Amino acid sequence: MKVSDVMTSDVQLCTPEDTVGEAAEAMAKLDIGLLPVAEGDHLIGMITDRDLAVRVLGKGQGPDAKIKAAMTPDVKYCFEDQELESVCWNMGDIQVRRLPVLNRQKRLVGILSLGDIARSYENAATAASLHQISRPSGTQVA
Numbered sequence: 440m441k442v443s444d445v446m447t448s449d450v451q452l453c454t455p456e457d458t459v460g461e462a463a464e465a466m467a468k469l470d471i472g473l474l475p476v477a478e479g480d481h482l483i484g485m486i487t488d489r490d491l492a493v494r495v496l497g498k499g500q501g502p503d504a505k506i507k508a509a510m511t512p513d514v515k516y517c518f519e520d521q522e523l524e525s526v527c528w529n530m531g532d533i534q535v536r537r538l539p540v541l542n543r544q545k546r547l548v549g550i551l552s553l554g555d556i557a558r559s560y561e562n563a564a565t566a567a568s569l570h571q572i573s574r575p576s577g578t579q580v581a
Contacts, residue, residue: 442526443519445559446540446549452477453486459495459509460502462486475547476510482539482547484510520547525557533569543567 453462453474462474466488476484486506494509495501516539517526530538540549541548 440479440523441519442521442523442540442551442561445556446519446551448549450475450547452547453506454478455483455505455507455510457493457506458502459486459500459504459506462506463488463491463502465534466491473550475539475550475562476506477547480546482514482516482541482545485511485514485539491510508510514539517551519541523556523559526532526551 451465451469451471451474453465453475453476455478465474466472472488474486475482476486484507486509490509490511495504500508515533515535517529519540519542526538530536530551537550537552539547542548564574
């Protein structure tokens with residue numbers, strides 16, 4: 440199964456010049472905890488609900504602060520044509536719940552979340568069903 444088979448392809452974006460207040464409103468409206476940050480058609484960062492709490496509110500800033508001051512610029516991602524099983528293990532290794540999905544031209548085409556992965560298996564959202572995924576050969580458990 441490929442990442443593109445289970446990812447969420449309808450993705451809301453924001454820009455580094457948007458405010459964190461606008462990002463928080465979008466997250467609340469869409470019931471999501473993360474927004475990709477794009478400049479033109481290039482992914483340059485991510486902003487999460489945790490970023491808003493820690494990097495904005497925790498530092499005494501308000502809703503007018505710019506996203507560029509609070510976003511995470513080091514973006515981990517996967518490609519739409521990668522095998523889902525391999526990406527699952529990678530997400531666990533790097534301890535992330537969501538990954539932006541890029542095409543091979545490095546354009547954002549979706550988001551892959553743990554929820555997307557859980558729904559892709561017959562016994563959706565159970566630890567046992569996720570445990571049935573075997574670790575790809577050549578990968579190590581830390």
